[in-house]
Amino acid sequence: MNAALGRSILKRTAVLRNYSSLREIIPPNIGHAARSGDVAAESTASALSSQDVSKVVSFYRNLPKGEVEAKTAGGGPFNRYYSRYIEGENASPAPILHVIGALLVGGYSIHYFMHLKHHKHAENH
Incomplete structure (x- = not known):
């Protein structure tokens, strides 16, 4: 009896874990409009998705382009600590x-x- 109960609890936690990971992907307004099932909600969902897509496109257009500058203090926590507190002008x-x-x-x-x-x-x- 306890083993069956344990398996059902594990299945529920796996389902909840998957549900929470999907919730992070879908924006809440689009997900709510699509779940409600109204005709108006479907048009709202498409309107919201076009707005969201335009926001995403503008976000990616505003990202800096080109090569990324190399980090000077890399290589682990000890190297970062050394460069922050001991090395050069930062001593x-x-x-x-x-x-x-x-x-x-x-x-x-x-x-x-x-x-x-x-x-x-x-x-x-």
Whole structure:
């Protein structure tokens, strides 16, 4: 009985997942007009779709054309951190503060969990 219930729940979640992914593709006004089934709604749906198509066309016309500039700070998080805080004109004392903060957070968490480990059976602790 539980296995059948579990399968039906999995099927429902898969259906809902697919439904939500389709909802993201179809704009809400067009989808609502097409679902209502009225004759006026069909003309509204076609009018809305032509408006939406013109918006999409104007959006793509306004996009910049040409080559994309290469990113200077690529190659992973460590290279980005190095170029942001350590390299060249951007050099600052922030990495020292970051290390101190990481040591404080790490030390406090180790101390806290060791304290809990040694006092796990004590009352009011």
